Amino acid sequence: MRDSMYNYMKVGIIHFMAYPQVLKGEGPILETMKEILDDDYFTAIEVSWIKDDKVKEKARDLLGKSGKAIGFGGQPPLLVNKLSLNALEKQEREKAIQQSKASIDDAYFLGADGTAVLSGRYEGDSNRKYQTDGLIDSLEELCDYARSKGDMPVILETFDRDIDKRSLIGPTREAVNVAEQVKKRYDNFGLMIDLSHLPLLKETPKESLNMAKDHLSHVHIGNCIIKDKNHLAYGDWHPMFGIKEGENGVDELVEFLKVLVDIGYLNKSHPRIVSFEVKPFGEQTSQEVIRNAKETLNAAWKKL
Secondary structure (H helix, E strand, O other): OOOOHHHOEEEEEEHHHHOHHHOOOOOOHHHHHHHHHOOOOOOEEEEOOOOOHHHHHHHHHHHHHHOOEEEEEOHHHHHHOOOOOOOOOHHHHHHHHHHHHHHHHHHHHHOOOOEEEEOOEOOOHHHHHHHHHHHHHHHHHHHHHHHHHOOOOEEEEOOOOOOOOOEOOOOHHHHHHHHHHHOOOOOOEEEEEEHHHHHHHOOOHHHHHHHHOOOEEEEEEOOOEOOOOOOOOEEOOOOOOOOOOOOOOHHHHHHHHHHHHHOOOOOOOOOEEEEEOOOOOOOOOHHHHHHHHHHHHHHHHHHO
16 A cells, blocks of 8 residues: 555554553553653554543543544453453343443543443353343443443444353354444444454454444454464464464455455545554563564555
């Protein structure tokens, strides 16, 4: 592609994955956030919960002055606290709803463009319809809550069902069904597709993105490992691109980006966020993993 990728997308990175020491809403949040905000390569950043209110206020100031697009990940507090928006028990679903409402509040406070969530653990085929109905109810309540404060969308990210996160949603086809149901009442809802989750779902970019295109609100790019169960990063743990045990490198990213262009997600009139979800392992540093991600995207864009 001859044109600059910045004409087609806002290049982002997920703060709490690139710097996993802040995943639980604590740690060197401001210092690591500033590293990303000071990096001209990125025009977007995705952040998550911040437990200390004073730190949260300082983060808002940093983000506001940066001029970058902001996304909010409500997945970490759900995962860390083992909460499920489709739990079999209504009382447990309510806990997840309240946590996600707190994420929506934080997203508005920090100036984010959207709040992402994920479905909870899949409890088997016999409970699928009940869980799906429960998830739809939960998402509708969250969309209603978000809409009462502004126009922020609630975004459901798809995850694997049988390898790592074992989430209800799940296959893209079922995610689209959920989106169709929620959007009958709420237009502030969308889906997120992550390149690193597609091998875990046994789906190709062409299959997944074409199914989801009418509801696609957000995109992540990354890698995963499924061939070596003994690997430290086996499953949904987002290692750097191109490692020999991994599933995604330059060529796979080219395919993914090509479909995004074909379906109109990447376009010049309305550039949208495409964020790296990458994480250091072992002795790797955050800086090494971020450098690898940049090099991979640069190479993929040249080949597009």
